[in-house]
Amino acid sequence: MKPVKSILVPTDFSPAAMNAYRYALRLADELDAAIHLLFALPPAVSAPGYGSFVNVTDLMIDNSRQDLLAFYRKGLTLEAGKLRHVPAIQTYVEIGDLRYSIRRQVQREKNDLIVMGTTGSQGAWDDLLGTNTSVLMNRAPCPILIVPEQATYQPLRDICFATDLQGTAPFQAGSLLRSLRPFSPRMHFVHITTGDDKVPQYGLELLREVFDRPDKGYHATITERKSPHVTRAIFDFAGERDCQLVVMHRPERGWLNRLSKGSRTRDAALHTPLPLLILTDEVVVNASAEEAGMDAMAGS
Template sequence: MKSIKHILVPVDFGEVSANAYEYALQLAGELSASVHLLHCLPAAPVIPGNGHVVLDTVPQLHQRAKEQIADFAVAGKANARWQVSQMPEVTTSISAFGLKEGITQYVMDHEVGLIVMGTHGVQDAWDRFFGTNATFLVGKVKPPILVLPLNARYQALKTICFATGLRESDLVGAGSLRKALSVFDPQINYLHVHLPDDPQTSDGLDLFRRAFEQPRDGVEATFITTFNEDVTDGIFNYLNKHPHDLLVMIKLERGWWDRMFAHSDTRESAGVTNLPLLILGQ
């Protein structure tokens, strides 16, 4: 995770994205970063042999969206003005390529350090099957994605729960995370959910504990093990008893088949989280 200088917030002008925008304004104010609002129009239909078809209504939709996003940007600043120490620069853009392709293209063309996406959580079986827009984007774009549920309000990121599968990449990710969020001087608590079929012995867990708790850059961390039959349940049972400002997970790289049908703890957590969830690519 690199230094965060530009934060992208995809918006649909609804309550969820308004909350994500105001959160991003406060976070950007602390990080001295800029905020970029992106609204994606529905993708134009594709006709074989003709590519994307430009409908006569697209110019009108684009103009209306420009007016809406300008009003949205102003309203968000007004709502957050008392919470932001230094109001960041805000820019706006409209994409005509649909949400996922529009975000992917924007990230390719700009130096985005973080994507902040609001979520309504898992509401039906289709959400459980395909995942939220946020989790779908992980692996498609390089920047980390901050998933923000509607009830989440901005707090300085002082305590971070880093869910770990005991991988070396977790240590690397936590190190870069600490540097990116150094303005908060965060306390990082590694959390490992030990499953019934987990091959790690108590001696093995002690070895990992010493590795994860070893001071790095003068900063100490803690390593906690909790026992549960399900990773997601284990994480949120722990967080309900020990509140944190941020949950961090690393999404593993998977093939197409596994992405579609295999269980994903990250995808499941994004659907049920009640606090900000930062998803890092592996």
Template sequence: MSTVTSKPIQRILFPTDFSPVANAAFGHAERLAASTGARLIVLHVQQGLATVGPINDVDRETIRQLRAVRPRHRNLDVSRLVYAGSPGETICWIAQEAQCDQIVMGTHGRTGLINLLMGSVAEHVVRHARCPVLTVPTRARNESPLPDPAIELRMPHAQPL
């Protein structure tokens, strides 16, 4: 029987593709890092390259975008990485190798056929990561609130004591 131990969060991985979805999730990663004193690792994974692994010769635009992922809290310990490979696999591997305690990432919230055809990096990470994953969905500002749930109340028949 395994026991669950609660250890402090020391390293948080924040994967980004520089999209508005990722940008929205960064606030959550930043607040979590600030409240726990954890190191924040910002990771960008480039796919479609001939190599797999760390990229040392990063193009200027990627460097600019990485530097733009800047926390408002000045005392945060932030490092930035660029890797080549499959995003889902690379995110899980980096989290494992860096001994991250948490992954915080945005999700596009695609469902159905689009998700089946395109795949979902967030879904891959949730299924394969060796640490907890916080996914932050994006919602339209004008999205209607959830309806009240349909609740069926069933009263059990009184049983004699």
């Protein structure tokens, strides 16, 4: 995970989006990052119409810009007394599907993190978090931080990193620690086994050797538990360790595989009681275990 210098916050002007924006303001303040607020008008408004269609479209865009400006100011007003300095903030109104507007924005502006709100499985963001948005969650060019509507910002002192001991995803923890260095967080790795899991590609001891390095100023705990309810067990563990953030990796899988087995990260996103950071394959592949883990521990 790269250092976070630019945070994208998509909004639909809902309370959940406002909460995510307020969270992003506090996070950006700590990380010295800029914020990009994005509102996407539905694609229908860009379709050809009759007579005054162009004027109507221009009016909708202008109104959206005014709404976004009011949203921007309200969030700043609510958080003003808690910020050490006001992050640089830019606003964007796009016409198009939200998923692809987000991807275009990240690719164009080189955002390092997406922060978005959710009200859970009954929220208006269901489509974005569900199977229709696998393109975004599987192939996002940067990590996605999902903030529940009732979650409040807390400094990231303890982080729960859920791992299935497959691939190089856990070694992203090294670059994650480096990105969040202003917080000096402790990393709590947890592996939940159901009894019928794949054979691990490596053991928990490797993670301990790499990340539990008090001599370098890094502290980690490594825990394994058995439970048939993986998502619930992860959040229970995070609660016990008083974590302020849960990290999960969402591997890219074929649609048939997702249909038959479901998605633990989607389930987690819809039910998380804590801010949830999702790393995707496109993010993980950009950092090898050596670069993201061991080099970070060396304290560059």
